[in-house]
Amino acid sequence: MLRDAALRVTRPRVAVLTAVHAHPHADTDSIIRAVRMELPKVSHQAVYDSLHTLTMAGLVRRIQPSGSVARYESRIGDNHHHVVCRSCGTIADVDCAVGEVPCLTASDDHGFRIDEAEVVYWGLCPDCSTAQSS
Amino acid sequence: MLRDAALRVTRPRVAVLTAVHAHPHADTDSIIRAVRMELPKVSHQAVYDSLHTLTMAGLVRRIQPSGSVARYESRIGDNHHHVVCRSCGTIADVDCAVGEVPCLTASDDHGFRIDEAEVVYWGLCPDCSTAQSS
DNA sequence: TTCTTTTCTTGACTCATTCCAGAATATGGG
DNA sequence: CCCATATTCTGGAATGAGTCAAGAAAAGAA
Numbered sequence: 535m536l537r538d539a540a541l542r543v544t545r546p547r548v549a550v551l552t553a554v555h556a557h558p559h560a561d562t563d564s565i566i567r568a569v570r571m572e573l574p575k576v577s578h579q580a581v582y583d584s585l586h587t588l589t590m591a592g593l594v595r596r597i598q599p600s601g602s603v604a605r606y607e608s609r610i611g612d613n614h615h616h617v618v619c620r621s622c623g624t625i626a627d628v629d630c631a632v633g634e635v636p637c638l639t640a641s642d643d644h645g646f647r648i649d650e651a652e653v654v655y656w657g658l659c660p661d662c663s664t665a666q667s668s
Numbered sequence: 669m670l671r672d673a674a675l676r677v678t679r680p681r682v683a684v685l686t687a688v689h690a691h692p693h694a695d696t697d698s699i700i701r702a703v704r705m706e707l708p709k710v711s712h713q714a715v716y717d718s719l720h721t722l723t724m725a726g727l728v729r730r731i732q733p734s735g736s737v738a739r740y741e742s743r744i745g746d747n748h749h750h751v752v753c754r755s756c757g758t759i760a761d762v763d764c765a766v767g768e769v770p771c772l773t774a775s776d777d778h779g780f781r782i783d784e785a786e787v788v789y790w791g792l793c794p795d796c797s798t799a800q801s802s
Numbered sequence: 803t804t805c806t807t808t809t810c811t812t813g814a815c816t817c818a819t820t821c822c823a824g825a826a827t828a829t830g831g832g
Numbered sequence: 833c834c835c836a837t838a839t840t841c842t843g844g845a846a847t848g849a850g851t852c853a854a855g856a857a858a859a860g861a862a
Contacts, residue, residue: 542807542808542809542858542859542860543859543860544808544809544810544858544859545858546809546810547809561849562849562850563849575810575811576810576811577810577811577812578850579810579811579812579813579850579851579852580809580810580811582849582850582851583809583810584809587809596734597734598734598735600730600731600732600738600786601732603848603849603850604734604849604850617777617778617780617782619780626778626780628776628777628778629776642762642763643751643762643789643791644751644760644762644793644794645793645794645797646751646753646760646789646791646792646793646794646797647791647792647797648751648789648790648791649790649791649792650789650790650791651787651788651789651790652787652788652789652790653785653786653787653788654785654786654787654788655777655780655782655784655785655786656782656783656784656785656786657777657780657781657782657783657784658780658781658783659778659779659780660778660779660780663779663780663781676827676828676829676839676840677828677829678827678828678839678840678841679827680840680841681840695818696818696819697818709841709842710841710842711841711842711843711844712818712819713819713820713821713841713842713843713844714840714841714842716818716819716820717840717841718840721840737817737818737819738818738819803862804861804862805860805861805862806859806860806861806862807858807859807860807861808857808858808859808860809856809857809858809859810855810856810857810858811854811855811856811857812853812854812855812856813852813853813854814851814852814853815850815851815852815853816849816850816851816852817848817849817850817851818847818848818849818850819846819847819848819849820845820846820847820848821844821845821846821847822843822844822845822846823842823843823844824841824842824843825840825841825842825843826839826840826841826842827838827839827840827841828837828838828839828840829836829837829838829839830835830836830837831834831835831836832833832834832835832836
């Protein structure tokens with residue numbers, strides 16, 4: 535796997551990393567369940583620790599739209615964004631609209647040293663959209 | 669005040685609305701404390717209810733950057749965004765960079781019916797920036 | 803293999819937010 | 833101005849994601 539990040543390779547970590555890759559945008563609880571398919575004995579704490587560690591190492595990205603619990607995804611390093619369904623909470627990836635590393639330019643940065651721009655599009659997913667208009 | 673929104677005008681609601689106007693980007697707890705300066709007896713539940721109601725009515729906007737508790741602001745209807753300090757959590761307003769109702773265009777909307785684009789810039793505020801480089 | 807350090811397990815705990823049932827109150831009609 | 837009624841507020845308990853802490857386990861280096 536990826537011990538390139540100077541991380542110890544432990545069973546829980548491998549399982550967590552695998553689970554995140556297998557279930558993009560999954561919340562912590564889903565990941566815990568997925569991990570326990572392989573290692574029934576892992577504690578939730580180990581999963582939380584692993585997720586934090588992997589996030590710190592940049593192998594995984596944590597996202598948390600308003601009103602949602604933390605979710606994790608494995609697609610990293612390409613500055614993409616998300617669409618979130620207001621009704622069912624489904625999340626989908628969206629490539630950055632404006633260019634490469636674009637959105638990093640705020641009109642007035644108030645003296646902040648900005649290093650990332652996060653974009654969340656809110657709306658209704660196809661399913662909820664049709665369900666609601668019927 | 670604004671009963672135009674077809675809301676009952678109750679003391680707690682007026683106090684909450686005033687508090688949100690007085691303390692932009694304040695979290696719920698700060699608002700509760702601010703409200704209790706005037707009405708010492710208000711229950712936290714009343715504040716939560718009022719905030720929800722006001723949010724639903726569009727008189728107040730709820731924002732919740734990753735890893736933060738819910739915060740509320742009164743500047744609404746102008747599609748502005750926020751800069752959040754990674755270190756101290758301070759939030760500042762940023763006018764929309766791309767134009768009027770701009771960011772609403774995702775490169776690929778996956779069939780979602782998008783109605784809002786939310787942008788959060790992450791970085792360090794002036795204070796934390798200088799404190800860290802020293 | 804053995805040692806040292808990091809990571810996991812277990813279980814208690816925090817704290818924002820929500821749920822509930824009964825009391826209080828704002829609004830509209832009389 | 834007063835009352836009826838639906839909405840809102842009070843008070844207190846409950847939920848649930850996430851964190852803390854101490855000792856056991858296991859990964860990596862010698």
